[in-house]
Amino acid sequence: MPAARLMDEAEVRRAVTRIAHEIIERNKGAEAVVLVGIAARGDDLARRLAAEIGRIEGRTVPVGALDITFYRDDIGIRAEAPEVHETRIDFDINGWTVVLVDDVLFTGRTIRSALDALVDFGRPTAIQLAVLVDRGHRELPIRADFVGKNVPTRRDEDVRVILREVDGEDAVLVDDPVTREPATNRPGREGMRA
Amino acid sequence: MNGHLLSIHDLSADEIVRILDTAESFREVGTRVIKKVPALRGRTVVNLFYENSTRTRISFELAAKRLSADVINFSTSGSSVSKGESLKDTALTLQAMGADAIVIRHSSSGAPLTLTRWVKGSVLNAGDGTHEHPTQALLDLYTMRDRLGRLDGLRVAIVGDVMHSRVARSLSFALVKMGAEVTLVGPPTLIPPDAPAWGVRVSHQIGAVLPELDVCYVLRVQRERQRQQYFPSVREYARLFGLSRERAEMLPDGALVMHPGPMNRGVEIDSDVADLPRAVIEEQVTNGIAVRMSLLYLLLGGSGSQAAGGSADEAGAVRLPEEVATGA
Numbered sequence: 001m002p003a004a005r006l007m008d009e010a011e012v013r014r015a016v017t018r019i020a021h022e023i024i025e026r027n028k029g030a031e032a033v034v035l036v037g038i039a040a041r042g043d044d045l046a047r048r049l050a051a052e053i054g055r056i057e058g059r060t061v062p063v064g065a066l067d068i069t070f071y072r073d074d075i076g077i078r079a080e081a082p083e084v085h086e087t088r089i090d091f092d093i094n095g096w097t098v099v100l101v102d103d104v105l106f107t108g109r110t111i112r113s114a115l116d117a118l119v120d121f122g123r124p125t126a127i128q129l130a131v132l133v134d135r136g137h138r139e140l141p142i143r144a145d146f147v148g149k150n151v152p153t154r155r156d157e158d159v160r161v162i163l164r165e166v167d168g169e170d171a172v173l174v175d176d177p178v179t180r181e182p183a184t185n186r187p188g189r190e191g192m193r194a
Numbered sequence: 195m196n197g198h199l200l201s202i203h204d205l206s207a208d209e210i211v212r213i214l215d216t217a218e219s220f221r222e223v224g225t226r227v228i229k230k231v232p233a234l235r236g237r238t239v240v241n242l243f244y245e246n247s248t249r250t251r252i253s254f255e256l257a258a259k260r261l262s263a264d265v266i267n268f269s270t271s272g273s274s275v276s277k278g279e280s281l282k283d284t285a286l287t288l289q290a291m292g293a294d295a296i297v298i299r300h301s302s303s304g305a306p307l308t309l310t311r312w313v314k315g316s317v318l319n320a321g322d323g324t325h326e327h328p329t330q331a332l333l334d335l336y337t338m339r340d341r342l343g344r345l346d347g348l349r350v351a352i353v354g355d356v357m358h359s360r361v362a363r364s365l366s367f368a369l370v371k372m373g374a375e376v377t378l379v380g381p382p383t384l385i386p387p388d389a390p391a392w393g394v395r396v397s398h399q400i401g402a403v404l405p406e407l408d409v410c411y412v413l414r415v416q417r418e419r420q421r422q423q424y425f426p427s428v429r430e431y432a433r434l435f436g437l438s439r440e441r442a443e444m445l446p447d448g449a450l451v452m453h454p455g456p457m458n459r460g461v462e463i464d465s466d467v468a469d470l471p472r473a474v475i476e477e478q479v480t481n482g483i484a485v486r487m488s489l490l491y492l493l494l495g496g497s498g499s500q501a502a503g504g505s506a507d508e509a510g511a512v513r514l515p516e517e518v519a520t521g522a
Binding site for chain 1: 216227
């Protein structure tokens with residue numbers, strides 16, 4: 001598949017480390033911070049950020065996974081009901097600062113859904129947003145608090161984050177829309193059920 | 195999935211796995227403080243029950259409500275059906291009111307299929323006569339997979355009144371499709387003669403089967419459907435086929451006891467046995483909500499359901515004169 005590499009393994013690692021420091025700095029430590037990653041891949045990034053923050057601060061940061069499928073605004077518009085991933089938030093978010101984590105920030109619609117989903121779990125003190133890539137083209141008034149890399153893209157390009165946990169390596173790729181493979185060939189999330 | 199769920203035969207093994215996997219996510223929703231997601235906001239689900247039901251109707255109602263759909267419960271008593279309205283006119287009325295899905299239970303086998311010719315929305319079979327009860331089978335599969343980790347190769351006995359049981363039919367078809375080994379157990383009068391063609395074994399000796407099982411699935415003795423004497427007495431049935439405490443002890447460690455409810459304690463299952471830790475009867479009920487949420491979501495969550503409704507409509511247009519001719 002002809003795809004340009006926007007970030008390689010080392011760049012992804014440095015971005016995660018920097019975002020971890022920024023989260024600690026912004027929140028004056030990590031005592032009141034929990035991380036919630038948006039499935040798929042946002043949850044893997046959230047676990048990495050939590051490990052990094054834990055390493056820096058010497059304390060464990062709770063981390064959860066959120067599936068936003070049931071909160072999408074295009075259910076009934078797409079031909080098939082969208083595939084569902086696992087949601088696992090086994091801690092109380094009331095009174096905590098929740099850092100939402102996603103791989104790519106694009107239209108903002110996923111984040112809108114995630115905000116709706118999150119408030120069904122409780123009333124956090126604040127919600128912040130961390131993304132590995134911000135590629136622009138927002139359709140809603142949403143911005144990220146922590147960004148790994150800002151990447152100007154064309155609307156029809158396909159920006160993909162691949163991660164070691166799922167895909168075997170870390171990288172951010174942008175696909176050439178002219179010769180792009182069908183979206184169904186994109187690496188899927190296999191083995192969701194153990 | 196196509197636009198309806200009428201029979202287990204409508205589903206491939208892959209589709210069954212997808213339904214069960216999606217149900218997994220909905221079970222998580224059921225553990226939240228706010229047990230509700232907006233997935234089917236603005237959709238209308240009608241529960242059309244021509245037979246009495248507690249758990250299936252409430253389960254479907256809760257499932258639809260937890261998906262934020264609007265729910266209308268329609269039972270035959272207290273409605274225009276008691277004034278003699280036909281199924282077709284009732285269906286057309288519900289359609290005119292904009293029902294996106296109709297969940298139907300009816301004493302006539304095939305009533306849900308007939309309904310698909312008249313309405314545009316999805317039809318879900320919640321039990322039709324002695325034909326099928328596919329959502330019960332799917333929630334049973336979910337419970338078995340959840341507890342035992344697999345379906346392939348599971349040894350399951352379905353004990354009792356198989357003849358009159360739509361649950362037994364749907365469950366047998368589904369288990370065989372998923373690679374389980376099914377044995378039907380009961381008096382010869384209550385085992386359908388065509389059962390071996392389902393891909394199952396038949397036994398009339400419960401004691402011989404129990405020590406080999408992963409699941410002992412006990413059926414309710416459906417006296418309301420039995421039009422003649424199929425066994426000499428309830429006491430004799432209980433003695434020969436009831437799951438007594440002594441019989442339950444013959445089951446291997448870890449084997450489950452299941453029952454679709456409502457139970458006749460002391461007839462097909464001893465009261466003690468129904469309360470054993472290995473009896474997962476209440477779990478079946480809880481899981482039923484998640485599985486029905488999964489089905490409603492998969493059937494109504496895509497615009498594909500509209501397309502499937504459209505094709506059913508076309509079929510209806512073709513078949514409608516025939517229905518009129520037969521006076522349906």
